[in-house]
Amino acid sequence: MVKEEVIRLWRICFQDSEDFIRFYFDKKYREENTLTLSENGQIVSALQMLPYQMTWNGNLIPVSYISGASTLPEARKKGYMSQLLSKAFGVMKNQKIAFSILIPQEDYLYDYYAKTGYVPVFGYTPENYYLPVKYTHKQVEILSSQKCFSSLPELYCYFNRQMLKRPNCVQHTAEDFKIILEDLYLSGGHLILFRHISGEIGGLAFLQPLPDKLHISELLADSEDEKSALLNTVADQWNKSEIELKTPPRSGHTIRRGMARMIDTLQVLGIYAQTHPHRTILLQLTDEIVPSNSGFYRLKNGSVFRTDSEIQRPDLQLDIRELTQMVFNYPAFISLMLD
Incomplete structure (x- = not known):
């Protein structure tokens, strides 16, 4: 029942062919990865959280890809998607997901997702060939x-x-x-x-x-x-004669391609500390949507731990977007996502 309602929502919100819709919901859709919100007994907003892994700072980390984020046109501007994303972050935190990632389908959505803590960290460098x-x-x-x-x-x-x-x-x-x-x-x-x-x-x-x-x-x-x-x-x-190709980002010309939001701060900062063992930082972090992430973190000698001490002035005071941006010291790459 839920699957059929989500398919109906997908048809209304996206311009995909019936062949692709059938393919996606047969191959990628799983009810346990789906969150929905209903109004008057009808699903009006939904998203899927698809599990992936990602290379990052010499490690292979778990990430969750937001797919099919959609709300019925008549139910928009009521905060439903923000509620779903907030709930999704809680689910991901319990699953020890390092980052939530997504690819906005329209440029204006970059500003929308920024309000929930995402930053544009994925990019690509276009290569165009003319071979007469x-x-x-x-x-x-x-x-x-x-x-x-x-x-x-x-x-x-x-x-x-x-x-x-x-x-x-x-x-x-x-x-x-x-x-x-x-x-x-x-x-x-x-x-x-x-x-x-x-x-x-x-x-x-x-x-x-x-x-x-x-x-x-x-x-x-x-x-x-x-x-x-x-x-x-x-x-x-x-x-x-003309061929276009999207390649991993290089310095000089990078086009944004997607966004990430930090979820499991201790996991991410632990890896960051290991790869930056000479950095000693007292960080004060603010995360309004996932309050359990907020607090003080000390990075020292390749390790990280939380502290309740507010005696010492923090070296950095960052929100979750700023911290996510800090740990991605160069653009990431994402491809072949059925988007």
Whole structure:
């Protein structure tokens, strides 16, 4: 019953195809990860909290991705989504989730989510290629869906190994990888493979052909040589010269892509202290939505502990947004989220 009502809400609030809606609610939706609010016996607001892991400061940490956050048009501006997010943070805190993460679907929503403690920490650097002279590399293969899914263990092994090399990057399980590929082929996309003469995989590209250009939502390769082979082959096979690609953020040109909010402050500050062992800080933190996070924290000799002492003047007085921003000393990366 709840699932059907959430599907109805999704149809009203989002412009997704029926094929995608059926796919999402079959593959990703779980009632235990869903929070709702009702008005007059009808669900008017809902969100899902999807579990992921993320590389951060040399660790693999648990994060919760907010998906499908929606409110019926006639029920908006009543604070329902703020209530749901507040409840979600409590659930996440009990689950020892380090950060809540999300991707705002519209630019104005960055300001909305900022009010609940999120800050824009995810970004990407766009790469646009124009390849008037194209060629098909003999070691590149356009995988059929059948061959792709029969090779899942090998493909995921390479994918996972390359993803784990990225700092500050949201990761995907083997089950999630399969769902990503199912969505890719369902939407008319293709997985492109580079294989070395030795037989080992050397690169993967997640391709989505568009009417006027080619879009690659993710590309992983051993080096620039394998990357070039993948790009030139797709340009040649689809007879298009323009390719757009979103890559992990680099200094100089980064476009914001998503937001994070700290949830489990002791876990996060414990990792931060370990990676900054020479920093000694007395921090006073304010978190109006998760009051249990508020208080004094001392970072010293690679450890963190809470203290009730207010005798000493704190070195830093931060709110939860400022602290989240502080611990992300360079932009994070998020991709392949079915968004």
